Amino acid sequence: MKKKILAIQGSFRNNGLTSSMLDFAVTESKKAGYEVEYIRLHDHTIGYCRGCRKCFETGECVVKDDDMTWISKSIKNADVIILAAPVYWANVPAIVKNLFDRMSGTSMEETDTFPKPRLSGKRYILLTACNTPMPFAVLFGQTTGLIRAVKEYFKTSGFSCIGTVVCDNTIKLNKVPEAKVKKIIKLIGKI
Numbered sequence: 420m421k422k423k424i425l426a427i428q429g430s431f432r433n434n435g436l437t438s439s440m441l442d443f444a445v446t447e448s449k450k451a452g453y454e455v456e457y458i459r460l461h462d463h464t465i466g467y468c469r470g471c472r473k474c475f476e477t478g479e480c481v482v483k484d485d486d487m488t489w490i491s492k493s494i495k496n497a498d499v500i501i502l503a504a505p506v507y508w509a510n511v512p513a514i515v516k517n518l519f520d521r522m523s524g525t526s527m528e529e530t531d532t533f534p535k536p537r538l539s540g541k542r543y544i545l546l547t548a549c550n551t552p553m554p555f556a557v558l559f560g561q562t563t564g565l566i567r568a569v570k571e572y573f574k575t576s577g578f579s580c581i582g583t584v585v586c587d588n589t590i591k592l593n594k595v596p597e598a599k600v601k602k603i604i605k606l607i608g609k610i
């Protein structure tokens with residue numbers, strides 16, 4: 420059976436660095452014969468998590484009248500998620516954080532001890548970008564902040580990481596550098 424890839428675009432900017440990184444990943448995934456679904460989060464209505472905690476019992480969000488109903492199904496159906504998200508305040512953009520919040524109970528079950536993943540066996544690739552140049556992006560916790568937050572969601576949900584590509588110093592870039600494109604292609608090869 421064809422592997423199912425879900426590409427999630429977490430930046431508002433359609434012609435930005437992260438959306439461009441995702442485009443390379445999607446093109447390569449299609450070339451490899453994978454089934455690809457693409458979701459640009461900003462095209463959809465995703466209300467805030469209400470913190471009611473019902474989802475931890477039922478595995479489903481109580482809010483049924485927005486786009487998370489089908490987006491959560493797409494996440495559950497995917498073998499691999501490719502998440503593209505720029506660094507905002509050393510973290511993910513709010514819409515991506517809100518996606519993680521709304522996915523809480525779909526992704527893991529609370530127990531008396533450690534959380535139990537509900538999406539075990541899936542994998543993810545993270546594509547990110549930031550203005551801060553290396554090594555400062557790491558030294559000042561910019562990219563590391565985002566990577567930690569993304570790992571927290573995926574690891575607790577049962578995903579393992581295929582790899583991460585970071586484009587730093589984006590203020591000086593008008594396109595994704597060739598070396599980063601090669602790294603993206605290499606990661607798609609590992610699917």
Ligand SMILES: Cc1cc2nc3c(=O)[nH]c(=O)nc-3n(C[C@H](O)[C@H](O)[C@H](O)COP(=O)(O)O)c2cc1C
Pocket residue numbers: 430431432434435436437438505506507508509510548549550551556561589590
């Ligand atoms: C609200 C906001 C917050 C940002 N916070 C950071 C930050 O904490 N560190 C950083 O290096 N760049 C930060 N940036 C810069 C973006 O990460 C950078 O411009 C990135 O390339 C944007 O990705 P995009 O082209 O896909 O939109 C921020 C940009 C915005 C709009």
